[in-house]
Amino acid sequence: MTTATLSTEPIGSIPRPPETLRAVDRHKYPIMNPCSQGTITFSKVRRADTKDSEESV
């Protein structure tokens, strides 16, 4: 007969939320890596109008 024993050892380390977010977003937004400092560009024309028209369809 086999006896199961509950281990008190942690199954795995759970990253703190900020680190998890950082890892995810680094993957998602590679251009936002602070190593690649650049210019932020603003379009004079908002694309919101396009969005609104899409939503109204």
Added chain:
Amino acid sequence: MFDEIDAHAREAYPEECCGLLIATGEKKVVDCVRMKNEYPGPKQDRYHIDPLELYRADRAASQRGLVVAGIYHSHPDYPATLSRFDMDHAFPWYSYFVVSVGSGGTKDRRSWTPNEKRTGAAEEPIEVVEG
């Protein structure tokens, strides 16, 4: 785009306004989305964005093939620099666009990218392009 952010800053004055910069992958901001300042205390020098609202806006941007490139907020009667509080709560992958606003309107606009350790931020040049 600036007009929309400026209008938001003026409407919120003397409290801080906040919102998101929606951009293409080349960090070209093509839209901005207003967020509610959820800070529970006095909002004259603090802002807080509900993480769930940020998540929803991020999803909406993704569905449009865009990304949340940064966060804008206003500094009523204060320079367009990042405060210590801003730095402590900043994410290094976002651009932080700060609008200095007074009773007479917008005074200055600057954009910053915090470093990994949140010990400082680099000012990034702002360009405005047609289309």
